[in-house]
Amino acid sequence: MTRRSRWIACAGPFLFPWGEAGSRRVYGLVASLAAAGYDVVVAGGGPEPRTMTPLPGVDGPGSVSHIGLAEKPPPEAGPLGSSIQTLLRWGQRTVRWLDAQPTKPSHVLVHGGQAQYMFHLQRWCRRNNVPLIVDVVDWFNGRYVRGGYLGPLHASMKLAMHYYYPRCDGVIAISSYLEAHYRRAGMPILRVPPTLDVKNLTVDARPTVDDSYPLTLVYAGNPHGNKKDLLGTVIEAVGRVQRDGASIELQIYGPTLGEVRNLFDGRSLPDGVRCLGRVPQAEVASALQGADFSVLIRRPERATDAGFSTKFCESLASGTPVIANLTSDMGRYLRPNREGLICRDHTLAEVTEAFRAAARLSGEQRGLMRQAARSQALESFDYRAYAEPLGRFFRHWD
Template identity: 85%
Template sequence: MRRTGWVACVGPFLFPWGEAGSRRVYGLVASLAAAGYDVVVASGGPEPLTRTALPGVDGPGSVSHLGLAERPPATAGPIGSSVQTLVRWGERTVRWLDAQPTKPSHVLVHGGQAQYMFHLQRWCRRHRVPLIVDVVDWFNGRHVRGGYLGPLHLSMKLALHHYYPRCDGIIAISSYLEAHYRRSGKPILRVPPTLDVKSLTLEARQTGGDSPPLTLAYAGNPHGNKKDLLGTVIEAVGNVRRDGASVELRVYGPTPDEVRGLFGGRTLPDGVRCLGRLPQAEVANALQEADFTVLIRRPELAADAGFSTKFCESLASGTPVIANLTSDMGRYLRPNLEGLVCRDHTVGEVTAAFRAAAGLTATQRSVMRQAARSQALESFDYRAHAEPLGRFFRQWG
């Protein structure tokens, strides 16, 4: 496949490689490199203004990374931070684009708020460079600093409703966002979270007996039970253990005090282990050691518009998922294949799912692990999306 140009992938909230904020973007740019594009990821962080090649991407293209320091440093203070984020956000990105000896064939933006999008759209129109936006969230005000009426949330909403529909093309992470932005009349492509599934090595896991002990895992930030209902999961674990089942829940991310707070300050049930934060490189191994990961969310707009990366990472690790269905999870999570489905997010339904999981034999769990891995290879490996993404970008030459 021939090389087709270079893409500037920009955004104020792109993070150093390997952190949570970068994993969505890694999948997209890896697909573009596999389709023949050279991609430069210019994040908003303070990383050095020197391009660093990222290895391990299959295809004729390439991916490199640098930082533009769009985000104010921790030492900036409230006034300096406000000026940078409310007035100047995007100016450094535009200056970097102006300084390139050859203009990019496309600009791909991830997570730009109103001020950032204002500067970026004006530059792209002036230079006749197509601007493609990657939309991954509906931005729930409960999850951002300042709440619903804070300047950050208002800026996000202005970008969602005014700037994003006026981009040249839109990549949507979910069917909900795809349907919403299709009304704009602009070219749109739905791409779920993707990662390098093929290169993820699976460790053999041996379990014996007709009903071996059940190991569950949760990894992430529940945002005080506002996003992931970890308190509900813990309650259900206690219920199943009182039935006499051997169940262990391993919690990665929040501290023990935070986990107890999510459980109303009560003593955690036996079998709940709080293991703290893990480096991203170790998450896959931790997931593989579990029989299931657990993802329980309220069926609200933010959950349906987004798409959990944790879900995709679990299937990629060959670990089935116990979840209630939000967003597009029903496309990939078939009951008793890639995992177990809770009919809703209540304690009763989660408890019933845990009881069913505890009763599965080692053979049944092995079959589900194979189904999870196969689904991830087919649906979430970045290589599977190289051809449709390349075709989408080639609309603009």
């Protein structure tokens, strides 16, 4: 039997190596595969780079290179051009690129693209006898996508989830919810949470916080694009705790001041709520490290339980404990009064009580939580921890 080549093609309409949540997810997976000894080529959706370019900074005997295939519609395409490309042509450029390679990959790993990508890639993989592995990170909900439940994007997502994904050769699932769902289909499956380069993330050593310092909370994200985040509830809770006499500050990164006020029904924001706008992804870690806690309050529903917040992992990696209600698999990694504080549910009363508990903590207690958060991230979210299981999973088809 002829041994397969040892390079993996990773494809999808995501920006790489940075630019969106999917970028960070893919970076963690391909870094793990490189650490397992595979050479990985990421065929991303952006226009750059136009030629194969090595990605530095990845540990392991393998390597990561990337190329942009411009599958993602450019901003100047407009609504009609974007719809034609995403609904009719997604995946075609990737298949042409695969055909042009001098040797076939040992595997194709796909992230995103829904039914359109899956249609083209499944045909190519079957024709060329190459196993197709899909990375599944969401249970799509029509209320959160453009066009709603009756729109073509939601239909494409549902078709991918229920028809194309179960017909792949294997699944990488971001959560135990998705793992259980696709395991029922009887296919090879591996659960891998969001991962990143925790080991090489520089964490500033903070001295023990003076008890008189204000409690600093941080939210980083886009509550308009991700309606699962209940930022309005967080702001209301901050106002209530301030009225109790506690010194508390909430720093909001991502939305503009106007967008935040709209979430707060147009009312004036409480004192201490600071809207700092968008910052480059590389600066998010610094913003997190400057806070005592990050805050992640989400509506409990199937879409939330099936996904897994990258922000949660990034916060622990930065040594910043988290205040959150438990959704998805967070309960595996967030222990009460260790890596953070747990809200019993997502209601205003419970979030307010969690903030009051945080304000009562001493500087020493906050410092111990920071250490526990960082330790948990090194053990659970560093990409190197998944090199062996991912390598073993992909060798199933060698």
